[in-house]
Amino acid sequence: MVPVSVVIITKNEAEMIGRSITMLRQLTDDIIVVDNDSTDHTVDISMENGCRVYQKSWDGYGANKNKGIALARYNWILSLDADEIPDAALLTSINQLKLDDCNTVYDIPFKAYYGNKPINFGNWGRDHHIRLFNRTQVKWSEPPVHETLVMPQNMRVQKLNGHLHHYSVKNVQEHEAKIVHYARLSALKYLQSGKKASLVKLYLAPLFHFVKAYVFLLGFLDGKEGWNIARMAFKNTWLKYYYLHKAKQNPILKKNFYEAPVMAYEFKANAHSE
Known part of the structure; x- marks a missing residue:
């Protein structure tokens, strides 16, 4: 396994979190779940699957992601939402990385779904985001919404193969x-x-x-x-x-x-x- 910690923020994601964790277990032994007072079985499912679960006060999307990053065992962070599931091609791509340059960040293609229908066009059909980075160089901004990654201008961006499958709305x-x-x-x-x-x-x-x-x-x-x-x-x-x-x-x-x-x-x- 590569030295990567996965950080997931959650709020009532019992329907999806198990599928995501099952795939992520092929990548890492360190999955951190930062939960925002879920009332379903999100916490139970996460703990049963070996995740480290922290129930933190809600200070915003970026702030809670940063809380999880601070708790990670490794400096390399894969930051996910609970409705995002990596496919085998993406996991293979990450497992093949040397991760020896903290000034490189990794851009991941997304495949969005409306219900169970894949979306191929519009804004959703061309989505991609930097989600794998080294926490010594990168952190999340902390506005009320639409957090972004804060990083030095000289960072090198490398695109990865595979997808994060994003089940956006039912x-x-x-x-x-x-x-x-x-x-x-x-x-x-x-x-x-x-x-x-x-x-x-x-x-x-x-x-x-x-x-x-x-x-x-x-x-x-x-x-x-x-x-x-x-x-x-x-x-x-x-x-x-x-x-x-x-x-x-x-x-x-x-x-x-x-x-x-x-x-x-x-x-x-x-x-x-x-």
């Missing part, structure tokens, strides 16, 4: 609920950075994201799933700037937004259905 209802949740967190991130909700951002940006995903990136070839992905890209863009606009207009909402970003607005997942 159905339209789950997709819409996620869109609302992430839109709120994005609005908080923008509020903290002083970003403004201009008319262009409110009305033209959502349309641009829809057309890009559905037309330019051929999302229509994925059928109804491609339509839903493009539609939700429109909705997410509009919602995050709408929430930001409302928070900036109302000092009380702005205060609540900082104190409880997920609950700052009483919108249901279907409140803005089209």
Whole structure:
């Protein structure tokens, strides 16, 4: 086995976590699960499969990933979400690495699924991310959402063979609920950075994201799933700037937004259905 630690953040992932761990056991003897108060069997499944499980307070996606990285046995980190499963080709690719240069990071292709349907076009069909890195050089940023890797500019990026299979959403209802949740967190991130909700951002940006995903990136070839992905890209863009606009207009909402970003607005997942 290569000297790699796997770090997974979880929240009620009992349905998927076992499949991921089974594959990851072929790579490493060190799997760290940072759990956010799961109420299903996520923790039990993880512990039964030999993972080291830590139930930490939730300080954000990047912050909890960094907590797991600090607990790892090895400096080389494979950072995953619980709905991401490596395939055999990816594990072989990682097992063949020398991992002797801490200034190299490894970019992994993703294969996304809508329910059980693979998505081949649109934004989801061309997804890839750096997920394997050395913690002495790299860490996660810690905004409310859309964390990114912070690393020196001279890092060398090497692409790996194989895929992380990302089971993004089960159905339209789950997709819409996620869109609302992430839109709120994005609005908080923008509020903290002083970003403004201009008319262009409110009305033209959502349309641009829809057309890009559905037309330019051929999302229509994925059928109804491609339509839903493009539609939700429109909705997410509009919602995050709408929430930001409302928070900036109302000092009380702005205060609540900082104190409880997920609950700052009483919108249901279907409140803005089209």
